[in-house]
Amino acid sequence: MNVETVIANVRSISETLNRRLVFMEVCGTHTVSAFRTGLRSLLPDNVSLLSGPGCPVCVTPTGYLDQAIAIARQPGTVIATFGDMLRVPGTESALEKERATGADIRMVYSPMDALNMAKAEPEKTVVFLGVGFETTTPTIAWTIKEACEQGLKNYYVLSAHKTIPEAMMALVSAGDVKLDGFLCPGHVSVITGSEAYKPVCAECGIPCVVAGFEAYDMARGIEMLGKQQMEGKAEVEVEYTRSVTAGGNVEAQKLCVDVFDKSDTEWRGFGVIPQSGLSIADKYNDVDAAIKFKGLEVPEAEDHSACRCGDVLRGICLPPDCPMFGKTCTPSDPVGACMVSSEGSCSAYYKYGQ
């Protein structure tokens, strides 16, 4: 089968059901892929894709950025971070601005680079900004364990790790959007396994299909969700069978359970979602930047009053519905986090969808 055939099947499903179908792609990589591959332009008019909360930078709250900025201002401190975080605005500044005015902020591609930095520069305090979902969590967990085992005294992680299924359920239970299915993230599911979405199906009655990132994968995922709607089912299915198993990567899961404790955490746009965060377990306190820098003065977090990132993340509105979109908020001068990350839905709409 090719994309055309699958799209034809989706069209016939939507005609049979004779109503508008709304599917949410949870993951930012899916959002970008749907634009980049032109998949959106191929879907029938009454089938729409809504971007979900799966862009790690986008859901990281302003308060976390403020904390990171305050740490960056401490003498002798190095902030090591994934590139996307640099431009996200905090309440009063952004890491990119801090770097331009002298803070030692370094972009890394892997937390291992940050760990090696700490080993190579023992006189510095290296703080890694641990954001992201189940995909990135295990490697960061490994650096935490490794730093403790090696007795490293200058490596810290500021954890804002989050877990996806809890956010999906929070989104449904808030009742703001009516969804006909979740296109579940491929990379996250390699770690968690597809069974992680069972509670979403069971408690919310919404079909879930784990899909890969090619146009064909996503089209096929949409077709599978449509078929479940036709048959009145709400089950977990896997389209991305070449990478995803039911149980996932058990070793990675064990590592995360060892290093992190589940906790309530704040998501941009959602507020606090119970048990959706991962904080560093007590036995690794020595590596926890939140403890090390506890007394630092941080401004009270404040988001731009007109920014609708939160609504975009919850699927309540589309990026162009925000009054600032493309006007005062652009990728070169972003106001909200969804415009910063290449995976953010505002950035994708701006780049591909105008």
Next chain:
Amino acid sequence: MKKNDIILMGHGGGGLMTGNLIRDFILKELGNPILNRLDDAACIDVPEQDLVFTTDSYVVDPIFFPGGNIGDLAVCGTVNDLVMQGAEPRYLSLALIIQEGLPLSDLRRVIESIRDITLDVGVQVVTGDTKVVEGGGKSGGLYINTSGIGVRMPGVDVSVSNAVEDDVIIVTGTMGDHGVAVMNEREGLGLQSSLISDTAPLWGLIKGLLEDGALVHSLRDPTRGGVAAALCDIAQSSSCSIRIDEKLLPIKAEVKGACGLLGLDPLNVANEGKALVVCPAGKKDAVLDVLKRHELGLDACVIGSVLSDPAGRVVMKTHAGGERIVDVPAGEDLPRIC
């Protein structure tokens, strides 16, 4: 490293050390009757034709990367800018801003590269400057500025604003090689592959296209911002629409793979030895014929065409058969988290 093996602040002092540096490094490799006079300004002889003048600064980090170094870039970049205006490159200026601590052996390698490329192109360095700045936290850096003067080929009128409906868009080779090679080296990504910068002077390749003044409408080298930015410039300046086909884009598998890993779009990645050629559809075969005769143009191919509407927009037909807008990147493309 011995003290006399590296650049010291004294090399920029304007005294004996500066004189020795210029004599032993610059004149030795790049000397010519105009430069050798070491006058305050170069007196050059140019015919009474259209002069083309450009300048560019080079700050690449690291200064050595697979497939080239900052010296190659500093000559190729400026030479290529002249060539994209339909001009034969004649004269260059060369200004070096060196951070103390730069190994003299590195400087020599850079100057030797400059020598090789200027000889290849037939362009002369006729004036220059050397400054040494403090190292700060990170020593041993090197920045270069070059300006270039060229003479426009007779009867040639190429400009980004000259593209018209029914023209075709040709790219002279694979896309994104330079940006990915530098990023792999700079960030220590450790991608084991044959990722090599495409840095090259385009005069030899493009010269043949300029001999027939009517062959080409626009030329653009897709450097920073990549092919996407160059196409958008053409579409906007010419008030036309450009439609490209993803299936036709020449991209090496390793570049595609690296971009996939980093979340970058190969259309936005820099090239340093490629050109976009816009020509009438009827001249397509003649243009490809000229390009393919040169070693830098073996992979030349048509990637799209020019339409009238929607003016200023670049649209791509995707592999999947859909469509999407191709836009200029906002700033530095940042690698994504996952």
